[in-house]
Amino acid sequence: MVDIKLLLGFPASGKSTYAREYASKGYCILNRDTLGGNLDKCVSVAEESFQQGKRNFLFENTYGTVESRAPVIAWAKKHDIPIECLWMTTSIGDAQINAVMRQLQRYGHLLSLEELKAMGKKDPNMFPPVVHYVYRKNFQEPTLSEGFEKITTIPFVRQRDPNVYCNKSIIVDYDGTLRKIKGQDPKMKKSADGKKLRQFPIDPSEIEILPRRAATLERYIDQGYLMLGISNQSGIGHGIVNDAQAKACFDATNKMLGIEIDYLYCPHNMGAGGIPCYCRKPNPGNGVLFIEKYKLDPSQCIVVGDQKTDASFAGVCGFKYMNPDQFFK
Numbered sequence: 001m002v003d004i005k006l007l008l009g010f011p012a013s014g015k016s017t018y019a020r021e022y023a024s025k026g027y028c029i030l031n032r033d034t035l036g037g038n039l040d041k042c043v044s045v046a047e048e049s050f051q052q053g054k055r056n057f058l059f060e061n062t063y064g065t066v067e068s069r070a071p072v073i074a075w076a077k078k079h080d081i082p083i084e085c086l087w088m089t090t091s092i093g094d095a096q097i098n099a100v101m102r103q104l105q106r107y108g109h110l111l112s113l114e115e116l117k118a119m120g121k122k123d124p125n126m127f128p129p130v131v132h133y134v135y136r137k138n139f140q141e142p143t144l145s146e147g148f149e150k151i152t153t154i155p156f157v158r159q160r161d162p163n164v165y166c167n168k169s170i171i172v173d174y175d176g177t178l179r180k181i182k183g184q185d186p187k188m189k190k191s192a193d194g195k196k197l198r199q200f201p202i203d204p205s206e207i208e209i210l211p212r213r214a215a216t217l218e219r220y221i222d223q224g225y226l227m228l229g230i231s232n233q234s235g236i237g238h239g240i241v242n243d244a245q246a247k248a249c250f251d252a253t254n255k256m257l258g259i260e261i262d263y264l265y266c267p268h269n270m271g272a273g274g275i276p277c278y279c280r281k282p283n284p285g286n287g288v289l290f291i292e293k294y295k296l297d298p299s300q301c302i303v304v305g306d307q308k309t310d311a312s313f314a315g316v317c318g319f320k321y322m323n324p325d326q327f328f329k
Contacts, residue, residue: 001055002056002079002081003027003055003057004056004072004082004083004084005022005027005057005058005059005083005084006059006084006085007019007058007060007061007063008063008085008086008087008142009062009087009088010088010090010095010135011099011131012095012125013088013090013094013095014088014098014156015060015061016060019060022056022058026056027057028054028057029058029060030043030046030057030058030059030060032061033125039063039068039071039072042061043072046059047075064139064140065138065139065140066140069146073146073147073148076147082149083147083148083149084149084150084151085151087141087152088156089153089156090156092133092136093315095132096285097158097288097316097317099127099129100284100285100288100289102125104289104292106123106125110285111278112277113276116128128276128277129274129275129276129277129278130274130276133275160297162297164295165291165298166295166297167226167295167297168296169225169227169228169294169300169302170220170225170226170228170301170302170304171228171229171230171301171302171304171319172227172229172305173304173305173306173307174200174229174250174253174263175200175231176199176305176306176307176324177210177304177305177310177324178209178253179201179210179253180208181201181206181208182208186199186210200233200235200241200246202235202240202245202249203245203249204248204252207249207252207256209253211328212329213328214257214258216328217257217259218259226262226294226296227261227262228261228263228264228294229261229262229263229264230263230264230265230287230290230313231264231265231266232265232280232309233265233267234269236267236268237268243267250263262290264290265286268280281305281309281312281313282310282315283316284317287319291317298317298318298319299318299320301319301320302320302321303319304322304328305321305323306323311323
């Protein structure tokens with residue numbers, strides 16, 4: 001009996017892990033990253049293997065469009081063999097987390113923009129976030145009308161050992177959440193004359209801690225929560241502030257609160273093509289770093305932030321979310 005399956009989904013959606021199950025059953029796995037070349041090569045290798053007597057095939061690539069899937073379906077029809085579509089329904093957020101985990105497992109750190117750009121063909125499994133967003137934009141759901149005999153959806157389930165990932169944390173944003181620039185309303189984005197207000201301090205002397213911050217955080221510390229901070233600092237990317245100044249302001253904020261908060265920040269600004277890095281919220285890069293460093297149980301962690309990006313970031317990572325008015329009430 002001949003069996004042909006086509007496995008599709010986001011880059012880093014878990015396809016390769018799933019495909020290994022079929023490899024162990026003797027299926028010929030046809031993956032562009034492994035074979036090199038383009039998708040047509042997967043079909044040509046399948047034909048060669050078929051002529052040599054191979055009968056079970058799994059085509060495993062992103063296959064995000066009708067056009068990209070058509071040659072495989074045509075090859076199956078050529079041999080009058082039914083073809084099943086296996087659709088990994090992994091969300092873009094989980095795919096991003098998987099991409100970050102790959103970086104940590106393979107290289108030991110979150111890859112910088114420069115490192116991601118330099119990867120090229122050296123490691124096709126390392127790519128910038130724009131790859132996910134482009135795939136989502138262009139994705140066409142598979143349908144039976146394309147020629148599939150059957151379409152099976154495969155949900156992604158993240159596995160973490162609850163005996164290891166058991167710690168809880170408060171993860172705070174800084175600007176507009178813990179602090180403001182002296183004399184400035186943190187909710188005001190523009191001045192009376194319409195000019196955009198700077199939301200982040202450049203010097204510690206500008207910092208004013210917002211009300212009830214230290215007392216509220218102390219209560220959570222007493223309950224066993226770790227104190228962590230994640231901030232977008234696009235001013236660095238724009239050249240308004242440098243790393244040393246940003247770190248001095250973070251350290252000064254912690255000192256003024258009287259609380260030691262381990263923090264991570266993204267120094268990049270939004271690029272023309274969207275979010276350029278994994279570390280800028282709402283992307284989950286820095287959240288994953290903290291999950292792995294402190295073995296956090298996301299369901300026991302709360303993100304506190306004043307922006308929609310904070311809420312989206314929390315949702316992607318599996319954290320709970322509260323805005324500052326709720327949390328510090």
